[in-house]
Amino acid sequence: MSLLAKRDALTETSGIAGILPALAALGTRSRGWRRWLMAVAAGAVGALAMPPFGFLPALVLSLVPAIWLLDGAMKEGSSRWAPLKVAALLGWFWGFGYFVAGLWWLGAAFLVEADQFAWAMPFGVLGLPALLAFFPAFGFALARLLWLPDARRILAFAFGLTVAEWLRGHLFTGFPWNSPGMALGQNLWLMQSASLVGLYGLTFLSFCIGAAPAVLLTGQTARARWTAPALAAAMLVGLAGFGFWRVPVEASATVPDVRLRIMQPNLPQDAKFNPRNRDAIMRHYLSLSARPGPNGAAPTHIIWPESAFPFLLHRDPASLAQIGALLESGSVLITGAARMDDPLPGEAVGKFYNAIQVVDDRGTILGSYDKVHLVPFGEYLPKVLDTLIRAVGLRQFVHIPGGFEPAEKRMTLAIPGLPPVAATICYEAIFPGEILSDGPRPDLILNVTNDAWFGETPGPYQHFAQARLRAVEEGLPLVRAANTGISAIVDPFGRIVEELPLSVEGTLNTTLPVVEPATVYSKSGKFSLTVTLVICLMLLVVRRGPHSTFP
Structure with a gap:
């Protein structure tokens, strides 16, 4: 369609009722660079639905144009495979916009030691999104393979993109950061459905709800136009209603005789790993941790963040003695720390691990968890x-x-005075279904992290939101210690009990919420997603009419 024809389409109508159909036509008829630019812009808008913004309508503004663009790829080119190629390209451009807008803050890490890493900043800010965009490219192509001219194309879109998101979370070690399900996974009531279907189930629902309004402007009859959006609205209301029912009015009960103190030192990253600062860092930690608590009660457990020291704690008797002197009788310190195995014969140095270590009041290391x-x-x-x-x-x-x-496998961490602990270090907490080890179910999630690499950007907020959703999925309380924030205690319903904001120095003195019974997701999360996708696929391939769009 020429620019003149598009202008005529806009001028022949008036008001919102005329402009919106023209926008739908613009999406379905766009070609060349305008098509790719529209895809990039639509993807970028979708990032506003992610933390810390949480602007849910951005999901609609991102996914509806994606549907219209895919509609325009239905009869593209003379080759029977041409529409799939166009769909894959649309998905790549949409994904590139989404990931650049949602992950630009990764560039902050390259500026911590700018003399060493600033040259690589474009590879992180643009290169990673360019690679991640191949997942929505696959999802768009898969959706196009199952495309139908009626409202069921919303299901095709949700199916294709959910499969792509699952692959993104598992292939090449996985990276499920900012999966679109987080659009629903940051609101207290809406996130409760994660206890049934987990992050990827929320992702499927997000695609269905966000894309459904597209048929308002492309359906041939009133029923065709309104059925899918009405179902999406009912689905959103149902999710909120379930959340309202599930979250109790009263606060969670607490574990008796457990008093936690989470220390947030707020150290800048360039100082944290400088060995010359080791003594000053240790004094800072000890001073913060020794501050009087509420009612003068001493903590039973002090928690420090990830990689707390610019040295190997387990090989530093003086520092262990200082920790022992800090602790009251019977209390323990739980801290992130790098550790090194003894070198094997013929090796100059041993293997290093990013670990959580437990130290008692005698300065003895009682146990350790190594990051997997x-x-x-x-x-x-x-x-x-x-x-x-x-x-x-x-x-x-x-x-x-x-x-x-x-580490070879995930292990439950045993800590004196605490129930069994599902330990996670840094971004281990973003992986749904990977929090628990084999064996008895733990009673809490411990997450220690250091997000100082990313400063005051959306990154730390996104990280905390994803860790918080793990608590809802598993029905476990979350205890989180972060160097620069956000440190928090979260109950098994995702309610924030106590919190230290980003870039604030201080301590949290709090109790530990009790565990809830295992959730449906915790028992059969992967099965529920498989059933959902199989049912969706059956609805798409059964009774396909003469307008079937298989190439």
């Missing part, structure tokens, strides 16, 4: 890449030869 799910390019590099960048005088982010080693 490491951050690619942040905590480790494939050995070939590590050797290559060192050969040209560069290094990876972590100041450790060869980076960290992953």
